[in-house]
């Protein structure tokens with residue numbers, strides 16, 4: 001349908017206003033430092049009176065025949081950031097491989113079983129957060145099971161970070177997370193375009209990344225969205241944050257898995273701390289800002305040592321030092 005000139009002008013005017021609105025929210029270095037302080041506020045103190053599990057029991061749902069690295073990266077990152085226990089719920093073919101990478105992960109070969117939803121549901125009361133999607137693949141049986149796991153998690157009010165092929169599922173069925181206030185989506189460039197197109201029925205305006213993230217979050221009922229990229233743009237439909245922590249130009253696969261695994265723990269910590277500790281800001285946005293900053297700092301530090309040969313394993317080896325530098329200053 002052709003637009004009347006008046007309608008076109010109104011639309012252009014709206015664009016300018018929206019852009020100005022989102023640009024106002026661009027984070028200055030001072031804002032970045034203030035937000036990092038909020039992340040510091042949500043980190044639970046280490047204490048000799050705590051028992052195993054109190055600082056986080058995280059579940060990663062993903063891992064199939066093709067992809068075993070992604071769920072490993074996410075689950076080990078959760079542990080390295082400070083969770084006490086990290087579970088992986090994966091397809092049976094992936095389980096021995098993931099177990100062999102690390103004795104520190106608890107690996108459940110259940111995702112392709114006919115009773116997958118029940119098997120995972122048994123563990124849900126013991127989990128603080130789920131990270132859904134790293135290395136999940138797009139097999140229909142697995143996706144159907146993950147749909148059931150997401151529904152069961154929502155029914156129990158468990159926070160969920162949705163990444164990678166979990167976002168593929170959400171793009172097919174946005175209703176799955178519509179309005180769920182404890183969901184955080186972490187799309188890369190492609191995943192964001194797919195989601196945006198599915199939910200808003202049109203292409204992303206590449207000149208207006210802030211507005212696009214804001215609109216997607218709003219259209220999903222204020223679900224928190226983290227668009228990863230040269231700068232990470234984060235929104236809960238009300239506020240837009242930008243994370244431009246220095247990283248590097250090295251773009252090896254698996255960095256997003258480090259981010260989603262870290263975020264699983266930080267989401268749990270942020271919700272436990274509550275808005276008093278985040279100065280009224282959304283705890284989930286603060287957690288997401290923390291995970292983005294940490295991932296980029298790991299990338300920066302690993303690149304200093306390894307240059308072009310940097311891999312995600314090198315970044316994971318930097319989690320402890322990067323965490324101290326950003327959050328324990």
Ligand SMILES: NC(=O)C1=CN([C@@H]2O[C@H](COP(=O)(O)OP(=O)(O)OC[C@H]3O[C@@H](n4cnc5c(N)ncnc54)[C@H](O)[C@@H]3O)[C@@H](O)[C@H]2O)[C@@H](O)CC1
Nearest residue numbers: 067068069070134135136137164165188189190253254257
């Ligand atoms: N070692 C592993 O097991 C890994 C497995 N992975 C898994 O691989 C599966 C597919 O993930 P993909 O991320 O490939 O998802 P997609 O299949 O949606 O592909 C994303 C595509 O977007 C492209 N892209 C990324 N950023 C871009 C940008 N800024 N501009 C233009 N193009 C851009 C990438 O080159 C890639 O081809 C997921 O299950 C994921 O978890 C990845 O996490 C990487 C590591």
Ligand SMILES: Nc1ncnc2c1ncn2[C@@H]1O[C@H](COP(=O)(O)OP(=O)(O)OP(=O)(O)O)[C@@H](O)[C@H]1O
Nearest residue numbers: 188228229230232247253254255256257259295296
């Ligand atoms: N151009 C860039 N410059 C600097 N950092 C970037 C750039 N693109 C992505 N990143 C950072 O890399 C991390 C992972 O983002 P990326 O877009 O690679 O995710 P992904 O494609 O999901 O990764 P994965 O390979 O794990 O699936 C994020 O912390 C993001 O901030």
Ligand SMILES: [Mg+2]
Nearest residue numbers: 164188256257
């Ligand atoms: Mg990814």
